[in-house]
Amino acid sequence: MTIDENGNLVEYKNCDSCTLCCKILKIDSLQKPPYEWCKHCTPGTGCNNYQDRPDDCKNFACFWLYRRELDTEWKPARSKVVLYWHRDGFLIADFDPAHKHLIRQPTYERLFKNLCGMLEPECRCITIHCGKAMYVYASSKFFELGNTRYSHQVEFNFSPFLRDIVDVRLVPISPSSP
Ligand code: SF4
């Protein structure tokens, strides 16, 4: 069973044997770097430390889990991408670097377009991460931002009335940023 973003029970989806977030995410409390399997994970099976897993793990639910619009094709174990909210309020699509080639496939472009349609106008874009690489999908186009993920943050220029993101710009992350 899973809980959606509004606290409602969504019973028809669950993680089962997915485990992809246990590879993709950085988990500070476990000193686990991104894109490496957690030492407690049996990939494709589950967590060997489930009862004592940290709050970071207990509190995480990927976007796929609680959106009815995303069918089994987009389950992370199958699609190789974990979708989640960033603290700045934008949706992240975090790809397994072993499958980086998927990012520009037409099926994934359709996914990004559909995801944008589910979002509020002021955050209608997808920030795509894959290792150090970063892209933005917005207003039906890709912005390729190179290996800037850990050195820069993205700022957006909107058209009037937040109809479209017309441009993105990279701003260096200050060493003192959290
Ligand atoms: S990526 Fe999503 S579906 Fe997969 S294990 Fe993590 S929370 Fe569950």
Ligand code: SF4
């Ligand atoms: S502690 Fe368990 S749930 Fe958390 S990342 Fe490791 S394997 Fe996954």
